[in-house]
Amino acid sequence: MAFNLKLPGTVYGGKDSLQKIPEIAKNYHKVALFTDQGIRSAGITRKPEELLARAGCEVTVLDQLPAEPTYLQAEAIVEEFRAVNADLIVAVGGGSVMDIAKLASIADTGACRIRDMLSDPLIGKKQIPTLLIPTTAGTGSEATPNSIVAVPEQDLKVGIVNPAMMADYVILDGEMIRTLPPGIAAATGIDALAHAIECYTSNKANPFSDLFALKALKLIFASLEEACCNQDAMEAKNNMLLAAFYGGVAITASGTTAVHALSYPLGGKYHIAHGISNAIMLLPVMRFNKAACLKEFAAVYDSLWGTQAGGLDEKAALTGEEKADRLLERMEGLIRNLKIPSSLREFGVDAKDLDTLVEGGMNVQRLLVNNKRTVTPEDARALYLEVL
Numbered sequence: 001m002a003f004n005l006k007l008p009g010t011v012y013g014g015k016d017s018l019q020k021i022p023e024i025a026k027n028y029h030k031v032a033l034f035t036d037q038g039i040r041s042a043g044i045t046r047k048p049e050e051l052l053a054r055a056g057c058e059v060t061v062l063d064q065l066p067a068e069p070t071y072l073q074a075e076a077i078v079e080e081f082r083a084v085n086a087d088l089i090v091a092v093g094g095g096s097v098m099d100i101a102k103l104a105s106i107a108d109t110g111a112c113r114i115r116d117m118l119s120d121p122l123i124g125k126k127q128i129p130t131l132l133i134p135t136t137a138g139t140g141s142e143a144t145p146n147s148i149v150a151v152p153e154q155d156l157k158v159g160i161v162n163p164a165m166m167a168d169y170v171i172l173d174g175e176m177i178r179t180l181p182p183g184i185a186a187a188t189g190i191d192a193l194a195h196a197i198e199c200y201t202s203n204k205a206n207p208f209s210d211l212f213a214l215k216a217l218k219l220i221f222a223s224l225e226e227a228c229c230n231q232d233a234m235e236a237k238n239n240m241l242l243a244a245f246y247g248g249v250a251i252t253a254s255g256t257t258a259v260h261a262l263s264y265p266l267g268g269k270y271h272i273a274h275g276i277s278n279a280i281m282l283l284p285v286m287r288f289n290k291a292a293c294l295k296e297f298a299a300v301y302d303s304l305w306g307t308q309a310g311g312l313d314e315k316a317a318l319t320g321e322e323k324a325d326r327l328l329e330r331m332e333g334l335i336r337n338l339k340i341p342s343s344l345r346e347f348g349v350d351a352k353d354l355d356t357l358v359e360g361g362m363n364v365q366r367l368l369v370n371n372k373r374t375v376t377p378e379d380a381r382a383l384y385l386e387v388l
């Protein structure tokens with residue numbers, strides 16, 4: 001199988017990488033800064049705004065972006081953006097903000113609408129360059145050509161994928177997630193974990209995606225808990241930003257699988273946040289996949305812990321199945337420690353919703369075909385039932 005690696009134009013990472021903004025922005029004049037009210041009111045856009053002004057840019061802030069946007073909400077923001085006549089888009093936000101900013105970058109002239117992109121994702125052409133600065137760690141949207149919008153008519157979330165949406169510049173600066181509330185840090189961190197393990201076990205996995213997925217998993221298991229509970233753990237926070245970015249690179253090179261497929265209707269119909277719905281579906285799907293992914297699970301175990309606890313002897317002594325079980329136990333322990341909701345009941349979902357969920361999940365064939373073990377409608381029903 002041939003494979004390829006697509007990356008954003010230039011990626012700046014680590015301490016003080018935000019200081020690169022003037023250097024990036026100096027060739028532009030009018031900036032549209034995309035963000036949301038939660039982020040702006042937490043003071044997170046102040047520094048980027050200052051640095052853009054220092055570069056001599058005129059900055060218009062669009063701060064009414066909704067979380068987990070519908071395609072109509074995205075269209076309304078893009079319309080507002082068109083009136084700005086910007087020559088650079090800067091997104092300071094989580095996946096919701098970055099996804100709308102990416103859509104705006106290929107829809108500036110108004111010749112194509114977001115609605116049309118749902119059926120013909122490639123109609124948009126890159127018109128305005130983007131600088132993406134994630135404030136969650138995270139979706140990895142800064143590393144993907146994807147934008148996810150809800151389609152209320154279908155109770156679903158749909159991924160619009162167009163290589164023209166790859167970012168031109170990315171900045172990964174731990175300061176942007178220093179004050180991220182622990183609950184959001186936990187759920188978005190498990191989203192990154194899901195990206196990595198799904199891509200590693202995907203039918204589309206390849207040496208490029210494996211490299212980034214494994215490194216993401218290593219960083220997440222080492223840093224996520226500390227990054228969530230300790231505001232000053234800057235090394236852990238920078239690691240999580242790297243992990244989320246690597247997870248995004250893995251998505252671009254490979255593709256997520258049944259966890260994301262079955263989580264889409266949970267976001268689309270019940271408005272469960274993306275990270276939480278993935279955290280809820282992750283273990284049931286990974287257990288379901290175990291027999292088909294023994295080799296991959298064992299390789300993850302070896303790579304992360306095989307030489308630690310019992311040393312090389314343990315690596316050799318454990319069977320593939322035991323290694324897979326230990327990996328699943330570690331995942332379960334991590335999610336439990338982070339206290340992420342684990343049941344759909346908490347969100348008002350019950351047995352009468354099963355048919356709709358199964359139908360919605362089975363519609364996401366774009367991702368289900370990547371799953372190593374075939375998921376039938378009966379399997380999907382059993383997986384949802386496990387978390388009801």
Ligand SMILES: NC(=O)c1ccc[n+]([C@@H]2O[C@H](COP(=O)([O-])OP(=O)(O)OC[C@H]3O[C@@H](n4cnc5c(N)ncnc54)[C@H](O)[C@@H]3O)[C@@H](O)[C@H]2O)c1
Pocket residue numbers: 036037038039042044067068069093094095096097099135136137138139140141144145146147148149157176177178179180181184188191248251274275
């Ligand atoms: N394009 C992709 O490749 C991709 C991948 C995965 C998910 N997604 C999409 O991304 C969206 C979810 O993004 P997300 O999980 O990053 O959450 P989000 O962008 O929806 O943000 C969640 C909440 O966190 C707040 N917030 C964000 N950063 C903060 C900070 N530093 N401090 C305080 N509050 C902060 C926001 O105000 C918002 O209320 C979903 O729509 C999902 O489908 C896209």
Ligand SMILES: [Zn+2]
Pocket residue numbers: 139191192194195260274278
């Ligand atoms: Zn995701």
